[in-house]
Structure formats: structure tokens, C-alpha cells
């Protein structure tokens with residue numbers, strides 16, 4: 411069984427006042443295996459955010475199914491969605507989404523606090539993660555006292571701390587300079603090597619070239635996918651750029 415199965419996923423946004431409806435996802439099908447690192451690319455408006463919102467259980471599909479460990483998202487009761495999300499999914503956003511009035515440490519603890527864990531357990535869980543992300547000396551600082559790259563590392567720690575089944579990242583390098591982006595991508599590669607499954611939406615071919623597989627979305631469907639196999643980042647990057655060019659030209663499936 412795949413970790414994540416997305417089948418015939420469709421999302422139609424109904425506009426208010428009887429205007430035209432928008433078919434953001436037409437028919438999306440793919441699976442993600444445990445331990446994979448998958449990037450999702452596509453032009454603006456192709457449906458990436460819509461897809462991610464459904465995978466994050468923040469929005470519901472019009473039809474089709476999403477299964478995580480065989481559990482059907484549409485069967486999760488409304489009052490269980492928040493705990494399902496907390497127990498199974500980790501999130502990393504472009505804008506970090508850290509609370510400014512909390513220290514980095516308290517930001518990272520937040521999902522565990524919400525899950526009702528005690529302080530000693532939280533601390534024991536945090537330390538190895540903080541060390542592996544190189545933020546152990548920054549934990550008492552506030553988000554406005556650290557750099558963008560450090561903020562994003564704290565956000566990754568917050569995503570990892572619940573040991574989620576999958577990390578969903580939305581443009582995680584979008585607000586970072588190139589050095590911090592490279593560091594973050596190396597970090598994702600490291601956590602993935604340690605077995606963490608990662609699904610990342612990105613506009614950046616450079617970011618996608620660090621993943622193991624890239625799905626290209628066009629007009630609400632998976633148009634094409636590339637597997638890295640044994641290729642180097644550089645060769646994989648070139649193939650991604652070529653595919654994006656093909657997509658932009660509206661070309662046929664490779």
C-alpha cells in the first residue's frame with residue numbers, strides 16, 4: 411500500500427452570486443511511497459495550492475479520494491480533522507508562520523502542546539531535532555531576532571516534532587535568499603535520507619532538482635512526471651527546466 415494515494419481528484423470552486431465555476435483540479439492521480447521526496451511544479455493557476463489544501467485536509471475535494479495510510483480523508487469526522495492533521499501531517503510554509511510573541515522553542519512545541527504533551531516529553535523530543543537542524547542555541551530567541559533561514563529551520567523543527575507521516579511544504583524556499591535556500595534544501599534532503607516522506611510545491615527548478623521525483627501539473631491534471639533515478643542534481647535540474655519549457659509552450663506530453 412502506498413503512503414499517499416490520490417485518485418481521480420476533482421475540485422470545482424463555485425463562485426458566489428451564480429457566476430462561473432472554476433475547475434481547479436480536473437482529474438489528479440498519483441501515489442507517494444513511504445520515504446519518497448516528491449516535488450510538485452506547474453504554472454501559476456495550475457492547481458497546486460488547491461491540491462495542497464486538500465492534502466492538508468484544509469479543503470475538501472468535489473470528488474475523488476485521498477488516502478493516507480489507507481485512511482480516506484472524506485471519512486474523517488469534522489471534530490477529528492484537527493487531531494488527524496496534527497498527528498499525521500507536518501507543514502512548512504513560504505512565510506514560516508511562526509508566532510512573533512513566542513520564542514522559537516515555544517513555536518516548535520506548539521503542535522505538542524495542542525496534543526496535550528507534558529514539558530519534559532516535549533523537551534526530550536525537541537533536543538535531537540534542534541541539534542540536527544543546528545538551532546539548539548537559538549531556541550530562546552524570538553522570530554524577529556533571527557534570520558529568515560533560521561526561522562525556516564525552526565519551522566522545519568515544528569513540522570518534524572510530531573513525527574508526521576508526511577511533510578507538506580508550500581514554496582518553502584520562496585522567502586529565502588539563495589544561500590539559505592540551499593541550506594534548507596540540504597536539510598530536506600537530510601531528513602528525507604533519514605526516512606521522512608516529503609511533498610513540496612515549488613516554482614523553483616533548483617529546489618525541485620533536489621527531490622527524487624517531480625510531478626508537473628497542468629490544467630488541473632498531472633501532465634508529466636520525472637524520476638531522478640541515479641542522476642545528479644545538475645542533470646535532473648536540466649531535465650526539469652526542459653520539461654518546464656515544454657509546459658510553457660503548451661507542448662505535448664514528453
Ligand SMILES: Nc1ncnc2c1ncn2[C@@H]1O[C@H](COP(=O)(O)OP(=O)(O)OP(=O)(O)O)[C@@H](O)[C@H]1O
Pocket residue numbers: 423424425432433434452453454455456457458459460461
Ligand atoms: N477560492 C477560490 N475560489 C474560486 N477560484 C479559485 C479559488 N482558489 C483558486 N481558484 C482558482 O483555481 C485555479 C487554481 O488555483 P491554485 O491557487 O490552486 O493554483 P496554483 O497552481 O497554486 O497557482 P500559484 O502558483 O499562482 O499559487 C485558478 O484558476 C484559481 O483562480
